[in-house]
Amino acid sequence: MNAFTEAWEALLLPLLAIVGALLLFGLFVALAGHNALDVWALLFMGAFGDAFSLQNTLLRAAPLMLTALCVALPARAGLTVIGGEGALLMGALACASVPYLWQPPAGWPGLAVLLAASALAGAAWIALAGYLRQYRGVNETISSLLLAYVAVNVFKHLVEGPLRDPSSLNKPSTLALDDSWLMGPIGGYDVHWGLVWGVGACIAAALWLSRTTHGFATRVVGGNARAASLVGLPAHRLVIVACCLGGAAAGLAGGIEIAAVHTAANASVIAGLGYTGILVSFAARHHPLAIIPVAILLGGFAAAGSMLQRRLGLPDASVQVLLGFVFVLILCAEAARGRLRWQDLRAWWSPSAQALAGRA
Amino acid sequence: MMDIDTIGSVLLAILAGAIRVGTPFLFVSLGECLTEKAGRINLGLEGVLVISAMSAFGVSYLSGSAWLGVLAGAGSGALLALLHGLASSLRRVNDIAMGIAIMMLGVGLAFYLGKPLIQPQAPTLGSWSLGFWSDSPQLRSALEVNSLFPIGVALAFLMSWAFANTRWGLVVRMVGDSSDAARALGTSVTGVRTLATTAGGAIAGLGGASLSLYYPGSWNEGLSSGQGLIAVALVIFARWRPVACLGAALLFGGAGALGPALQSVGITGYYYLFNAVPYVLTLVILVLTCSPHRVLRGAPSELGVGR
Numbered sequence: 001m002n003a004f005t006e007a008w009e010a011l012l013l014p015l016l017a018i019v020g021a022l023l024l025f026g027l028f029v030a031l032a033g034h035n036a037l038d039v040w041a042l043l044f045m046g047a048f049g050d051a052f053s054l055q056n057t058l059l060r061a062a063p064l065m066l067t068a069l070c071v072a073l074p075a076r077a078g079l080t081v082i083g084g085e086g087a088l089l090m091g092a093l094a095c096a097s098v099p100y101l102w103q104p105p106a107g108w109p110g111l112a113v114l115l116a117a118s119a120l121a122g123a124a125w126i127a128l129a130g131y132l133r134q135y136r137g138v139n140e141t142i143s144s145l146l147l148a149y150v151a152v153n154v155f156k157h158l159v160e161g162p163l164r165d166p167s168s169l170n171k172p173s174t175l176a177l178d179d180s181w182l183m184g185p186i187g188g189y190d191v192h193w194g195l196v197w198g199v200g201a202c203i204a205a206a207l208w209l210s211r212t213t214h215g216f217a218t219r220v221v222g223g224n225a226r227a228a229s230l231v232g233l234p235a236h237r238l239v240i241v242a243c244c245l246g247g248a249a250a251g252l253a254g255g256i257e258i259a260a261v262h263t264a265a266n267a268s269v270i271a272g273l274g275y276t277g278i279l280v281s282f283a284a285r286h287h288p289l290a291i292i293p294v295a296i297l298l299g300g301f302a303a304a305g306s307m308l309q310r311r312l313g314l315p316d317a318s319v320q321v322l323l324g325f326v327f328v329l330i331l332c333a334e335a336a337r338g339r340l341r342w343q344d345l346r347a348w349w350s351p352s353a354q355a356l357a358g359r360a
Numbered sequence: 361m362m363d364i365d366t367i368g369s370v371l372l373a374i375l376a377g378a379i380r381v382g383t384p385f386l387f388v389s390l391g392e393c394l395t396e397k398a399g400r401i402n403l404g405l406e407g408v409l410v411i412s413a414m415s416a417f418g419v420s421y422l423s424g425s426a427w428l429g430v431l432a433g434a435g436s437g438a439l440l441a442l443l444h445g446l447a448s449s450l451r452r453v454n455d456i457a458m459g460i461a462i463m464m465l466g467v468g469l470a471f472y473l474g475k476p477l478i479q480p481q482a483p484t485l486g487s488w489s490l491g492f493w494s495d496s497p498q499l500r501s502a503l504e505v506n507s508l509f510p511i512g513v514a515l516a517f518l519m520s521w522a523f524a525n526t527r528w529g530l531v532v533r534m535v536g537d538s539s540d541a542a543r544a545l546g547t548s549v550t551g552v553r554t555l556a557t558t559a560g561g562a563i564a565g566l567g568g569a570s571l572s573l574y575y576p577g578s579w580n581e582g583l584s585s586g587q588g589l590i591a592v593a594l595v596i597f598a599r600w601r602p603v604a605c606l607g608a609a610l611l612f613g614g615a616g617a618l619g620p621a622l623q624s625v626g627i628t629g630y631y632y633l634f635n636a637v638p639y640v641l642t643l644v645i646l647v648l649t650c651s652p653h654r655v656l657r658g659a660p661s662e663l664g665v666g667r
Contacts, residue, residue, distance in 0.1 A: 080456055137652035138643075141403065141456055142593050146639045149586045153636035161629065278460060317471030324465025328447060331458050335450035 010290075013333040014283050018297070021325035028321065034312055043322075046307035047300025053307075055190040059261075061299030062191075063088070065198030066253035067277025068284065068291045069205055070126060070246040074140070075286040076209060077242035078222035079133060083144025084250040085274025086151035087125045091118035091251025093155055095258040096174040096265035097163055106180040114181060115255045122251015123244040125151065130243030134236040152270060159265050173266035183260035194256040198295070201249050205288035208245075218242050250274060276302065279327045298323065369498060370621050376502035377617020378610045379509055380575045384409065384584075386512040386609035387567030388591035390519060391560035393602055395441075396595055397523065398556035399536035399549075399662030403459025404444045405564045406588030407466020412437035412568030414474035417579040421482035426573050429482070430508070433569030434562040440466050441561020445554035463588075477579045484577045485570075506574045508566060512606070515563065519602040532556055536660030564588070586639065593642045597649055599658035615641050 022043075026036030047057050070084035094117040104110035129147060133140040160172040183193050209215040221228040221235045222242075228235050257269055280298055284290035305319035388405050395402045402408075412433035420429030444462045448455040488510065491503030523529040535542045535552045542549050571587075572579045590612060598604035619634030650656065 080460075082460055132643075132647060135652060136647050137650040138646045139596075139650075141460075142589065143643060143646060145586070145589055146593070146643050149639045150636045150643075152585075153632040153639075157630070157632035157636075160632070275464065279464070282457060282461075315472050315475040317468050317475070320464065320468030321472050322468075324461065324468040327461035327464055328443070328458070331453055331461055332447050332450055334452045337452060 009337055010285060013336060014285070014294075014330055017329035017333040018283075018326055020329045021322060024325045024329075025318075025322045028325075029314065029318070034314065038312060039308065039314070042307050042311060043301060043304045046304025047297075052190075053300075053303060056303045057296060057300040058191045058195050059299075060303050061295040062194040062198040063253040063257055063273045064277050064280050064295040064299050065202050065291055066249045066256070067274045068280035068295060069201055069277075069288065070122075070250035070274070071278050071281035072284065072286040072288055072291060073205060073242045073246035073249070074126070074130065074239075075281065076222045077218045077239045078225055079130065079239060079243065080141045081126060081129055081144045081243065081246065082141055082278050083126065083129060083146075083148040083151075083274070084246075084277050085270075085272065086144070086148030087122035087247040087250035088254040088257070088274045089148075089151045089155045089269065090125045091122040091254030092258050092265050092269045093158060093254070094118045094121035094251070095255035096177070097158070099175065099177065100163060104181070106178065110178070110181045111183060111259060114177070114259060115252060118251045118255025118258075119248040120251070122254065123248040126243045126247025126250070127240055130240040134239055148274065155265070155270070156267070159267070163265070165264065168264075168266070171266055171268075173264040176264045177259060181259060182263060183256060192256075192260040194253075194260050197252065197256060199292055201252070202288045202292050205245070205249075209288065214238075214241075250277070276323065279323055279330075282327065283330050298326070366625050370625055372498055372502045373621035373624060374614045374617050376504075377621060378614035379505055380613065381616040382609040382611075382613020383506050383509045383512060383570045383574070384567035384587050385591050385594060385612050386509070386516070386606060387570065388564045388588050389594040389598065389605040389609055390512065390515055390602055391437075391441075391562070391564030391567070392592050392595045393560075393598070393600055393605055394519065394532070394563065395557045395560035396663055397536045397600060397660055398532045398553045399539065399660050400445070400448060400455050400553050400557055401459065401592070401663060402441060402444050402462070402557055402560060403456060403589065403592060404440065404462025404466060405459075405561070405592060406584065406586065407463040407470075408437045408440050408561050408564045409568045409571070409584050409588040411440055411466045411470040412565035413572035413583050414470040414477065414568075414579055416565075416569035417482050417572035418474065418477050420484070420573055421477060421480055424483055426483045426485045429573055430485070430566065430569040433572075434565040437565020437568060438558050438562035441564070442554070442558040444561070445557035448557070449550040449554055471581055474579055474581075478581075481578070482573070485573045487574070506570055508570045508574065511566070512609075516602045516606040523602070533660070536662050539662055564591075567591075590638060590642050593646055596656065596659075597642075597645045599649075599656065600660065601658065612638055612641070 022040060026040055029039050030036040046053055048054055067084040067088055070087055071081060074081040095114045098104060098114055098117045104113040125147060129140045129144040132138040132143050159174055163174045164172050165175045185192050209219060217233050218238045221233060221238045225235055258265055262268055280291055280295050284294040301322060302319055308314040308318055309316050388409055392402060392405055415436040416429040416433030419432035420426045440462060444458055447453055448458050485507050487504040488507055490505050491500035494500055523533060531547060531552060535547060535549050539549045571583055594605060594608040598608045615638045618637055619631055622634060623631060
């Protein structure tokens, strides 16, 4: 198969899957008595219709890029890690709790300390799943998800218990971060610097995988672990480093959610961003650069969800249904890989075109 | 300080909880056991659990009969698992990834369709009073047993017997242990796997019905948080033996009941940490049972997760 066909398929198959999922979703809401055309129109208007919704979309896409990396990087090393939500919560918790232990300097150095703490916490959380897989033989898909549930409970325990700000009555929160540490908007827009972090992390990850020896070695381990150990690559270490990098990205997403959006750790951080990141990464076929547009598209659907709820009275879970359809179809589309050949399509198209021409 | 009575009532609450909380674990792990014996893993049983809980509750509410609800739970669980079975039969489709997708789709569908069911009360399942011989009211209430639980116990023994002694059981195990051997005998590997996954979904659906129709006995979006997934890990712990699944489910039911039991005697500060106990326990058990150097004893050879 040549490179052109491969690239063409890599773009076409996920697109077809997303179109198919939108059709299925339309059918689903139509069965529930809504107008499918209205729903489709609102999905796109709510996501990309005007400057306000576009900014909202980008706001939601930023953390998705980072949580998707938490799936993509271990995936390139051969692991299916789906506990990015846990790393995100640990990152958020670390960001909010550093000031309890030690007062970081004001301004951006303080922010840098907070974000570093978030990334470290996330890295440690996913590295644990990688370690258990490599050294103890524990399936990383199950362990990372179990760790995510543990993280939710640890998060709630600390936020509602020892770290609780006594003045947060209705919604238990930690103490709010100092204003000088907060991550501001870019220029005069609503979009904060987290977007730059997300895009930057995706580009850095792509460069690491394609341009560095270490990234190449990681891909060899992911492609064939036996071959990798035969040529003497330190497979265990490479896998765990990939898990650390992915976990650091998700942890950073948690830190940014605190520093740019919520200013303190509370239940609003538990929004399933880690789980949507899984879908983003699979749809991007675990390619860091492809994660950027996919995160924007799926972040857009998520942003449009509140519009569907307000304007058409659909339940808030409707976006979840749409994303579920997308996920199932994206995976099914893999079955068509290598079967859709450009030549076949042309051969199929040209006789019918000739027949049409002949009839005319 | 805790006195003897308090400790006794905590232990009793854990015993009662082992059965009450353990019943969903039992059904999901039996369903997963059947699926995995045929050589597939279905992580989507978490989604199956949620959607079957929702449909069981919905049908019980609309029809007024809890047992019709149980049937609906099994049916909807089977349908979602059938989707997993068919999709995973496609070429190049990974069953673990598809399981994650089915988990998300199932939870989304259940939350969407279950929105109007959050308020109402539906008829729930009755219980069996196994504590009739005792004078202690506490023991009596602890032994009020979910009427689905005996079905689960019977099913565990039935499955154990069927895997060893029936044609169907042997076919399922053959497909799970060597797809080449199965093909050589003219058995349809994907057919058997799809059927086993579907039947596993129906069994797991009974667990969902137990959640929404017995304990906690209502429908809301926080009904299941990873019980379906824990059950998948339980099957590894039980070494793919249905009767061992029963023991594992009771153990985890007890662990899950620890938090509420301590809360009822006034220990409340660590509520969330006690909630985390079943997950940590699962992890610890996985660490203790798995090994990177050998395939687990009893693991179906075609299965990716046992290695």
